[in-house]
Ligand SMILES: [Mg+2]
């Protein structure tokens with residue numbers, strides 16, 4: 065725990081709209097799902113080094129009657145078709161005025177994901193595009209990394225604990241120096257059949 069180098073996280077939880085896919089408010093149509101650049105590679109990189117992945121998403125459109133729960137499920141299934149399997153999905157279907165414990169910026173979705181994965185929040189990184197994602201991470205005791213989208217306010221960028229320009233950079237920051245090195249060595253080994261011979 066007192067190591068100078070930060071350990072790689074056991075899991076990375078992602079916001080959905082504006083982080084993994086282009087935000088389409090209250091979307092219940094899988095055909096409208098468009099992944100953001102680099103999302104698939106960033107997720108494959110995490111999975112390749114044994115880091116689990118999850119999604120934590122506010123879907124107030126369900127409570128507001130703007131999207132059916134089946135529509136949300138269909139969109140989430142499409143996200144998995146495009147980006148691969150996530151180890152946990154946590155969806156808040158409540159409206160802001162419902163006062164639930166799960167809607168970001170509250171910590172509930174992140175805590176539920178941690179419970180399902182059997183992890184302590186301090187072993188988890190949350191990547192999202194809004195201040196509410198960073199706030200939820202902080203309240204849960206997880207580490208937050210902001211990847212700004214067109215919806216991100218300047219104030220949210222200034223207040224974020226860590227900011228990355230894209231998902232790949234965010235994952236690099238999440239993994240830290242040790243795991244980045246390990247991933248590099250794995251890639252190098254895959255590329256060179258004769259490890260014994262000097263270059
Ligand atoms: Mg978002």
Ligand SMILES: [Zn+2]
Pocket residue numbers: 156157158164165166167
């Ligand atoms: Zn909720």
